[in-house]
Amino acid sequence: MVGQSELAFRDLCRAKGACDLCYTPMFIADAFVSDAGYRAKVWRTHAKDRPLIVQFCGTRADTLIRAGKMVQDQCDGIDLNLGCPQKVAERGRYGAFQMDESNWPRLSSLVSAISRALSVPVSVKVRVFESLDRTKRYCRMLERSGASMIAVHPRTRTQREEVLADWSKIRELKSSLQIPVIANGDCWHAEDVWLCLLQTGADAVMSAQGLLHNPALFRPLAEAQRRGDLPLRPEDDTSSKIPPLSATLSSHLRRRREIGVYFRSVSLAAAVKRRSSCSTFALPTRVLPTGSFVSTPSDLRERFDLAVAYLDCCVKCPPCHPSVVRRHLYFMLFNPFQANLDLFDALCCASEVADWRDLIARLRERAELDGPHPAAKGKLLSKKRTFRRDGTLAPPPWPVGGGGFHVSGGRKSDAEKRKKEKRKRKKRKVNETTKPKPRRGGRPPLPYPESSSQFTPSVGLF
Ligand SMILES: Cc1cc2nc3c(=O)[nH]c(=O)nc-3n(C[C@H](O)[C@H](O)[C@H](O)COP(=O)(O)O)c2cc1C
Numbered sequence: 001m002v003g004q005s006e007l008a009f010r011d012l013c014r015a016k017g018a019c020d021l022c023y024t025p026m027f028i029a030d031a032f033v034s035d036a037g038y039r040a041k042v043w044r045t046h047a048k049d050r051p052l053i054v055q056f057c058g059t060r061a062d063t064l065i066r067a068g069k070m071v072q073d074q075c076d077g078i079d080l081n082l083g084c085p086q087k088v089a090e091r092g093r094y095g096a097f098q099m100d101e102s103n104w105p106r107l108s109s110l111v112s113a114i115s116r117a118l119s120v121p122v123s124v125k126v127r128v129f130e131s132l133d134r135t136k137r138y139c140r141m142l143e144r145s146g147a148s149m150i151a152v153h154p155r156t157r158t159q160r161e162e163v164l165a166d167w168s169k170i171r172e173l174k175s176s177l178q179i180p181v182i183a184n185g186d187c188w189h190a191e192d193v194w195l196c197l198l199q200t201g202a203d204a205v206m207s208a209q210g211l212l213h214n215p216a217l218f219r220p221l222a223e224a225q226r227r228g229d230l231p232l233r234p235e236d237d238t239s240s241k242i243p244p245l246s247a248t249l250s251s252h253l254r255r256r257r258e259i260g261v262y263f264r265s266v267s268l269a270a271a272v273k274r275r276s277s278c279s280t281f282a283l284p285t286r287v288l289p290t291g292s293f294v295s296t297p298s299d300l301r302e303r304f305d306l307a308v309a310y311l312d313c314c315v316k317c318p319p320c321h322p323s324v325v326r327r328h329l330y331f332m333l334f335n336p337f338q339a340n341l342d343l344f345d346a347l348c349c350a351s352e353v354a355d356w357r358d359l360i361a362r363l364r365e366r367a368e369l370d371g372p373h374p375a376a377k378g379k380l381l382s383k384k385r386t387f388r389r390d391g392t393l394a395p396p397p398w399p400v401g402g403g404g405f406h407v408s409g410g411r412k413s414d415a416e417k418r419k420k421e422k423r424k425r426k427k428r429k430v431n432e433t434t435k436p437k438p439r440r441g442g443r444p445p446l447p448y449p450e451s452s453s454q455f456t457p458s459v460g461l462f
Pocket residue numbers: 001002004024025026055081083084125153184185186187206207208209210
């Protein structure tokens with residue numbers, strides 16, 4: 001994740017979250033080879049940061065090969081990002097803007113050239129087309145060209161998060177490919193991860209936003225697996241359809257590239273019973289998250305412990321850019337911050353580990369009194385803070401220019417600038433007419449009921 005899966009966060013996820021494989025943020029290959037400043041800012045690792053995949057985006061084989069060669073001794077694989085749908089990718093014609101069918105011959109030679117030139121396996125991360133048939137042909141083309149593994153995010157280039165990721169497309173792709181398939185999209189809770197493995201038959205699950213909110217996302221599965229505790233009802237037991245991951249993936253990669261084990265067998269893990277009072281395992285209904293990421297007081301305590309552990313990782317692996325740290329703390333302590341606006345303000349201003357520690361301690365004190373779903377209190381001091389459409393606070397902003405994490409893939413044309421201005425004006429107009437009326441204190445209503453007794457969790461509690 002650009003600006004978010006930096007070394008300290010990877011360390012945290014490995015130590016606390018039972019992540020079997022980490023990806024770096026996407027690096028822009030052109031900038032990586034030509035700009036030592038950019039490289040130093042984004043690329044940091046150490047001996048324990050393994051297994052690791054370094055992700056690049058780019059359109060030229062020579063640049064991607066040079067970039068890959070710079071890091072191949074310190075990682076286990078190179079990933080080519082063919083899924084980034086952002087405007088910046090459109091300008092640079094990389095990411096998901098390489099997936100048009102007319103570009104497949106170029107893409108095929110690109111993947112084939114880099115997979116031949118590098119000493120580690122080359123994987124790809126893709127989005128899907130509307131048409132399943134075209135998606136299958138696309139992925140098979142990438143497989144034939146030399147991709148060793150494929151991560152699939154089952155949204156199209158134009159779909160955003162309002163649409164649920166279509167896992168059924170991953171199932172179809174899995175059955176038509178020989179290489180390991182990683183499913184990605186809408187795994188917000190451990191139960192989603194398990195459900196995703198069951199429904200897609202994928203070899204592994206990749207999480208982005210779920211992991212930002214809960215870096216220990218995968219741990220319940222790893223623990224349940226270790227205990228041999230598979231709380232599935234017989235009719236739900238589709239584990240026979242899921243290949244044992246360690247066997248398929250590592251032997252496949254070893255065959256292709258003599259590489260070691262990538263993951264433990266996450267696919268054999270089970271969802272955990274999170275509430276002792278309920279005995280039967282129930283598969284969760286898939287819904288988009290509603291703005292609540294903690295369910296119980298112990299969830300909440302765990303998030304605070306994770307936030308402190310993250311700061312410890314930052315101390316061990318400096319320098320961490322303040323805006324990166326702020327965003328991680330915001331995501332991990334999402335619910336407490338939504339209810340303590342003055343401390344969110346303080347978060348956006350703090351730049352030192354000692355200040356963040358102090359902030360976490362203050363927030364924890366309040367949250368322990370209030371429980372997981374407190375009423376909003378405190379006032380935002382800064383008018384600059386923004387709210388998202390669901391009424392929750394937007395993450396702390398990046399510094400102007402993206403702080404060096406978001407390197408532009410090209411200059412904006414005048415037409416693009418005009419289009420952006422028009423979009424902004426339109427958005428402002430819509431907001432004026434549809435935005436929920438702020439209460440005193442300048443904040444729209446919370447997306448969940450304010451009394452914890454009324455709260456009904458939406459995803460997978462059993
Ligand atoms: C902050 C952020 C940064 C991201 N950066 C990358 C990236 O560098 N490379 C990439 O392939 N996908 C990136 N993504 C997309 C995610 O990998 C993923 O495909 C998408 O968020 C859907 O998965 P999720 O539902 O688990 O979040 C990013 C997503 C977020 C939220």
